[in-house]
Structure formats: C-alpha cells, structure tokens
Amino acid sequence: MKYLILIYSNPRSRDIWDNFSDAERAEGWRLHGALVEDLAEAGELVVVEGLAEPSKSRTVQVTDGRTVTSDGPFAEAKEYLAGFFLIECESMERAIEHASRIPEATLGLVEVRPVLAPGGLEM
Incomplete structure (x- = not known):
C-alpha cells in the first residue's frame, strides 16, 4: 500500500527554522x-520532494475552456505544504513509524494519508 507523508509549515515553524x-x-x-x-534501503521509498514557498505557486482555473492563472487567492490557511x-x-x-522520525512531527506538522488505488476510491 502506498502512503503519502505530508510535511507542513507555517509562520511559527518557519520562524523556528530561521532562528536555528x-x-x-x-x-x-x-x-x-x-x-x-x-x-531507500528498505525498498519503501517511492519519491521524496521539498516544495517551493507558496508565493512561487500559481492558482489554475479553467472557465469555458479558457485557462486563467493567478498568484492567488491561496487557501485561507497559515499552514502550507512544504514537502512530502x-x-x-x-x-x-x-508509515506512521517513518513519519514520526520527521523533525516537523514534534510540531504536529506531519500527516500520513493512504494513496487511493488507481481507477477508484477504494484503498
């Protein structure tokens, strides 16, 4: 079974990191x-990536076949996805055992979510 371990950041955690x-x-x-x-040694790693700051993101909306991008509005939340x-x-x-080793877990900023099987909503 595949699991996505999500690592979040927020202004508080960013401030902690910046002051390290x-x-x-x-x-x-x-x-x-x-x-x-x-x-990787256990053969359990599929991929790991860090993500750019939300200010580098673009919102994509398609209306009447026309694609419009903007740099906002972003979700009304202080937390953002920092990596996975x-x-x-x-x-x-x-999966939780692995997630508990991520330093951000001490701040409650790590989530484990099962990945759905292709072609359906069943896990």
Missing part, C-alpha cells in the same frame, strides 16, 4: 537524510 543555529539546521537535514536512506515522502509499505502503522 547552523548546527541545528544541519541536524534537521541529517535526520531527514537518514530517513531517506533507511526508506511517497512511500510503499505494509501498513499505516509502518
């Missing part, structure tokens, strides 16, 4: 890197 020392930032990246290595891991493992419990 170089050593604290290096430790955060080390923890992320160790998880990537372990997932797509993994394939045997259970939600195993």
Whole structure:
C-alpha cells in the first residue's frame, strides 16, 4: 500500500527554522537524510520532494475552456505544504513509524494519508 507523508509549515515553524543555529539546521537535514536512506534501503521509498514557498505557486482555473492563472487567492490557511515522502509499505502503522522520525512531527506538522488505488476510491 502506498502512503503519502505530508510535511507542513507555517509562520511559527518557519520562524523556528530561521532562528536555528547552523548546527541545528544541519541536524534537521541529517535526520531527514537518514530517513531517506533507511526508506531507500528498505525498498519503501517511492519519491521524496521539498516544495517551493507558496508565493512561487500559481492558482489554475479553467472557465469555458479558457485557462486563467493567478498568484492567488491561496487557501485561507497559515499552514502550507512544504514537502512530502511517497512511500510503499505494509501498513499505516509502518508509515506512521517513518513519519514520526520527521523533525516537523514534534510540531504536529506531519500527516500520513493512504494513496487511493488507481481507477477508484477504494484503498
């Protein structure tokens, strides 16, 4: 089964990161890197990516066959998706085990969501 581990950010978590020392930032990246290595070794890693700041995003709307893009409005939320891991493992419990290793989990900013099977809403 595939699971998407979503990592969120918000102004508070961004401020924490910005105020870390170089050593604290290096430790955060080390923890992320160790998880990537372990997932790859276990054959459970499908893909992992970080995402650009929301200000780099574009909203896409199609009306009457015409595509219009804008830099907003964005969702009315302070939190935004900062990155993700797509993994394939045997259970939600195993996915949660991996997600708990992500440093942002200490701030409650990590979500695990099952990926739907192709062609349907069944998991």
